[in-house]
Every structure is written in structure tokens, then in C-alpha cells.
Amino acid sequence: MLRTLRIIYASDTESVKLDSYRLRDVAVHWYNTWMSSKGANSPPPEWQEFLDAFLRHYFPPEALRARADKFLNLRQRNMSAQEYSLRFNSLARYAPAMVPDMGDRVHRFVSGLGPHLIKECLTTSLQDGMYIARIQAHAQNLEEQQQPQRGERDSDKGHSKRARSSRAVGILSVSSHDVYVLIDSSSTLSYITPYIANRIRVKPEPIKPFEVSTPVGEPVVDRPVYRNCVVVICNHHTMADLHELKMLDFDFIMGIDWLACYTNVDCRTKMVRFQFLGEPLLEWKDVFLDELPNLPLEREIEFTIDVLLDTKAISIPPYRMAHAELKELKAQLKDLLEKGFIRPSPSP
Structure with a gap:
């Protein structure tokens, strides 16, 4: 954001207004409270003042x-x-x-x-x-x-390495809501987004915050937990403790804490076996796909990118491609269109 403000030559007070516009959720409430604490007759805050106050609140010195x-x-x-x-x-x-x-x-x-x-x-x-x-x-x-x-020396670790890539996606019913779920055997716990957590009508239990490691290495803070949430799988009710975690791609992540209670995951054959008390063994084959068949379902929250007023589209002149490159590009575009990953552009 700071780079954008420098590029458009925004003043200190303009920078605060532009940056505060991008705040979301609890950050908006913090900003309104901070502005109210300054008093009605105080001068407009400058960028460095705003930045210092924001970091003190969301990233204290001890952190x-x-x-x-x-x-x-x-x-x-x-x-x-x-x-x-x-x-x-x-x-x-x-x-x-x-x-x-x-x-x-x-x-x-x-x-x-x-x-x-x-x-x-x-x-x-x-x-x-x-x-x-x-x-x-x-x-x-x-x-x-x-x-x-090193492959031979690491053969004893083969199962654990395969387990890290053992993931499946799909739709499950959680507390009577159909949600987009990632089933991940490498995740220690199961997680729920704040947006869905507000809809399942399960009272959260506060716990001591702890950091969750993500694939890119940037830790995310996990806060409350929703216990004994009903997860329906194959018309059978299962129970899961869901930790609230901010994430964009999925509504839920079902981790090994849930899988260990109801399933047996075979990473070599790419098969998940569900076992319920008094019921025959249920098998899901080929759940760990080599590639996704299509895009996720339509989300209830529309994703938008805010741009500056009067911003014009970037114009890139056409250029010639070699025949072989053009042929390969057309084949890839056709495949992506058929799978629904892309669609024709309405732009002129």
C-alpha cells in the first residue's frame, strides 16, 4: 500500500484517508474509535501517526x-x-x-x-x-x-512425505450448511472461517491464541474454537471441533483430528475408508485428484478489487507468435474453457 501511495504522490493526510478506506471488519471499528479519541477539533492525522497507532494495536513490540x-x-x-x-x-x-x-x-x-x-x-x-x-x-x-x-535413505519417511500431499476438496454439510471443504491429512486441527462461524449457531469457546503455520510460512493467529459441530458425511453424523481461522479459499479445513476418528487414509492408493459403528466399511476412491476438475462454487461474498477513480485499463499492443507457440496456446485455452477455469472476455 505504501508503494501505491508514493506512486500517486498522495499527501500524508490523503494517505491516511486512502488507507483507512481499505480497512475491513474489526479494523474499521478500531479506526473509528481511534479517530474519536483524538477529539473533534484535532487536526487530521498524518500517515506516520496513523501507522504507529495501527502497529501498536495490531502488532505490539512484544510480538x-x-x-x-x-x-x-x-x-x-x-x-x-x-x-x-x-x-x-x-x-x-x-x-x-x-x-x-x-x-x-x-x-x-x-x-x-x-x-x-x-x-x-x-x-x-x-x-x-x-x-x-x-x-x-x-x-x-x-x-x-x-x-x-537421497531417495533410498529417505525411504523410511516415504509415508509421511506422501501424507503431506494427501488432500481432497468437496462439499460437506456442517451444522445444516453446505460448505466448501478441504480435507487435509497434514493439518493437525480442523478450522472454520469467521464468516461461516457466525452462521452455524454454535457458541464459541475462547482459548489461548496460538499461531498456525501456513504453506507460505506466514503464521496466522487462531483464536476461538467451536466444539461438537455436526459434520454430515455419507448421511452419517460426525462431530468435529473447529478452530476459527481467517482463510480465503475454503470454508472449512478438516484435519487429522477429525480424520483419525472416522477414517483410514491410504495415501499410496489414494483411498479414504470411512468406518462408522455398526455400519459396513465405506470407501472413497481417487479422492486425491492430480488436478482440479473445475473452479470452486460461487461464493456468497463477491470479490472485488478497488481501483482509483478514473483509472483506465492497461493497453498492451498485440504481437506476433510463432506458429507452434500459437497452436499450443490455443490448445491450452480450449482445455481451460471446457473445464470452466476461464471464460471469454467481454472487453472490446
Whole structure:
């Protein structure tokens, strides 16, 4: 957002107005309360004043120090080179004093790599003009090259690696509401979005907030839990404890805490077996699809992108393509159209 404000040459007071317009949900209430506390006759707030107040409320100093400590102790350990790179870049923002220049950033990244990468990456990092994106790409490529050599040594971990990719999507009934669900055997707990949580009429139970790791490495805070929610599967009622979590792609994530009670997941054959008391074994085959058949269902909340007033569409002149490239592009577009991932543009 700050980059956008600089590009349009917004003044300090204009920046506050533009940024406050983008606030949502509880942040709007915070902003109104903050403005009311300043008094009716106070001058319009400037950008830095607004930014400091916002960070003090939503990112207090103790949280900043906690993220800096995590960065200080960050090591690759069981993460892949890509996961470690994403986590490193995410936490480095909170500890600028530890990596004041590119050389320090590269050195700290390399020093946290696993023993299978650190020796070669340390030698590469000594080259002139080395920067963080280059050394991270080198570490990821190096790890990919080593995978066949390490496959036999990692054979005992094969089931756990396959389990990380054991996911299925679909529609389930939760407390009499049809919702879009991700069934993920690598998720420790089950989660619900705040929007759906307000509709299921189950009283939340406050718990001590804790952080949930996401695939991109950016932790998200999990707060209340909704216990004993009814999840209907194959016309059978099951129970699940759902933790409230802000997410965009799904209404629910059903984790291993729910799967362990009612299912047996076979990652090798891509099969989920449901077992209910006094009922025959139910099997779901091919639930872990290699690719999605179509887009998710229409959402009740329309997603929009706010643009500045009088913003015009970007004009890109047409250019010629090689015949082979054009043929491949048409084939891909036809496939995407048939699956419903794209649609013809109404633009002139």
C-alpha cells in the first residue's frame, strides 16, 4: 500500500484517508474509535501517526520481538529449501538490524541450511555480487539434484512425505450448511472461517491464541474454537471441533483430528475408508485428484478489487507468435474453457 501511495504522490493526510478506506471488519471499528479519541477539533492525522497507532494495536513490540527471536533461531531442519527460503524471507522483515545489508542476509541464510546443502552453498555465497534470491534459487536447485541420491535413505519417511500431499476438496454439510471443504491429512486441527462461524449457531469457546503455520510460512493467529459441530458425511453424523481461522479459499479445513476418528487414509492408493459403528466399511476412491476438475462454487461474498477513480485499463499492443507457440496456446485455452477455469472476455 505504501508503494501505491508514493506512486500517486498522495499527501500524508490523503494517505491516511486512502488507507483507512481499505480497512475491513474489526479494523474499521478500531479506526473509528481511534479517530474519536483524538477529539473533534484535532487536526487530521498524518500517515506516520496513523501507522504507529495501527502497529501498536495490531502488532505490539512484544510480538515484534517474538518474530525477531524466531528469525534468530531459524534453521532449515525438516523443511525443504523452498519452505526454508519462504520462512526466512517472511521473518527477515521483523529483524532488519540482524541483516542490515545483502551480505549479512546471504550469510545468515546459508548458515541456517541443512548439512546436505551448507557446504556447497557456503562456497557459492563467497562469489562477488551474490544476493539473496540467487543463493536461495541455488539451494533449491541443489536440493532437487540431490533428491534421487537421497531417495533410498529417505525411504523410511516415504509415508509421511506422501501424507503431506494427501488432500481432497468437496462439499460437506456442517451444522445444516453446505460448505466448501478441504480435507487435509497434514493439518493437525480442523478450522472454520469467521464468516461461516457466525452462521452455524454454535457458541464459541475462547482459548489461548496460538499461531498456525501456513504453506507460505506466514503464521496466522487462531483464536476461538467451536466444539461438537455436526459434520454430515455419507448421511452419517460426525462431530468435529473447529478452530476459527481467517482463510480465503475454503470454508472449512478438516484435519487429522477429525480424520483419525472416522477414517483410514491410504495415501499410496489414494483411498479414504470411512468406518462408522455398526455400519459396513465405506470407501472413497481417487479422492486425491492430480488436478482440479473445475473452479470452486460461487461464493456468497463477491470479490472485488478497488481501483482509483478514473483509472483506465492497461493497453498492451498485440504481437506476433510463432506458429507452434500459437497452436499450443490455443490448445491450452480450449482445455481451460471446457473445464470452466476461464471464460471469454467481454472487453472490446
